[in-house]
Amino acid sequence: MSLLELNRIGHAFFGRTVLQGISLGVARQEIVALIGPSGSGKSTLAHIAAGLVDPREGRIIRRYLRHAMVFQDPRLMPWATAADNIGFPLRLARTPRGMRRRLVADAALRAGLLPEDLGKYPSELSGGMRQRAAIARALATDPDFIYFDEPFTALDVALKRRMQDLVIEAAASARFAALFITHDLLEAIRISHRILVLDAGGRGIAGERLIPGNPGSRDDQAVFALRQDYLAADPLFAHIHDIDERLRP
Numbered sequence: 476m477s478l479l480e481l482n483r484i485g486h487a488f489f490g491r492t493v494l495q496g497i498s499l500g501v502a503r504q505e506i507v508a509l510i511g512p513s514g515s516g517k518s519t520l521a522h523i524a525a526g527l528v529d530p531r532e533g534r535i536i537r538r539y540l541r542h543a544m545v546f547q548d549p550r551l552m553p554w555a556t557a558a559d560n561i562g563f564p565l566r567l568a569r570t571p572r573g574m575r576r577r578l579v580a581d582a583a584l585r586a587g588l589l590p591e592d593l594g595k596y597p598s599e600l601s602g603g604m605r606q607r608a609a610i611a612r613a614l615a616t617d618p619d620f621i622y623f624d625e626p627f628t629a630l631d632v633a634l635k636r637r638m639q640d641l642v643i644e645a646a647a648s649a650r651f652a653a654l655f656i657t658h659d660l661l662e663a664i665r666i667s668h669r670i671l672v673l674d675a676g677g678r679g680i681a682g683e684r685l686i687p688g689n690p691g692s693r694d695d696q697a698v699f700a701l702r703q704d705y706l707a708a709d710p711l712f713a714h715i716h717d718i719d720e721r722l723r724p
């Protein structure tokens with residue numbers, strides 16, 4: 476049974492249809508990448524799935540216990556240290572201070588932050604460190620589902636790769652499921668079990684591909700080769716680099 480189920484979701488902003496007839500499911504411990512052209516409604520769909528936006532149509536079934544979100548912008552509070560940022564959702568949940576400190580330290584370690592980084596303010600952290608703090612904040616509450624909304628788009632290639640590995644390792648050890656939104660096909664192939672492609676005109680899911688092997692077990696050559704195959708020969712991926720506003724009627 477899926478942890479997250481979307482049934483025929485539709486949405487419009489100011490009368491303009493953004494999403495139509497979107498149905499998808501994410502199983503326990505499954506990482507599903509959602510890919511689609513810029514403006515095709517990926518973020519809107521993640522916001523709807525997470526309950527931040529009410530859809531105009533459709534039904535959402537959430538069977539997970541706790542979700543967390545990681546956005547492209549780390550969204551850290553500038554006046555709070557990394558530790559206080561990471562611990563913020565725990566504070567909201569009234570987790571006792573001692574336990575909070577332990578959970579923050581553990582999440583920070585898993586996200587690749589050093590103990591000395593925890594006392595720093597966001598302005599004292601690099602872009603990569605800030606994103607690590609955002610991931611640590613997500614991991615701290617021990618979610619069984621995480622929404623990632625293009626979290627690494629702003630990072631350079633080498634850092635992006637390290638952050639992808641971090642997510643792959645964290646997902647394997649903490650056993651969370653994820654909906655991972657990206658417009659980077661290579662990232663989708665590296666990180667996910669399954670790729671869903673949004674229709675370029677917003678009319679549902681155009682199709683899906685199961686990626687052979689498990690995230691973390693695929694060698695680079697296979698990942699690059701699969702990306703080449705998809706881009707060169709698979710019609711499902713023909714429009715993923717379009718800007719959909721130009722395609723819409």
Ligand SMILES: Nc1ncnc2c1ncn2[C@@H]1O[C@H](COP(=O)(O)OP(=O)(O)OP(=O)(O)O)[C@@H](O)[C@H]1O
Nearest residue numbers: 488489493511512513514515516517518519520658
């Ligand atoms: N709050 C809003 N009010 C009005 N229009 C919106 C709002 N949020 C998104 N849109 C519009 O809905 C469409 C889909 O936006 P969305 O951000 O979901 O797409 P996306 O696929 O995530 O794009 P990108 O890959 O560029 O981030 C866009 O045309 C966008 O301008």
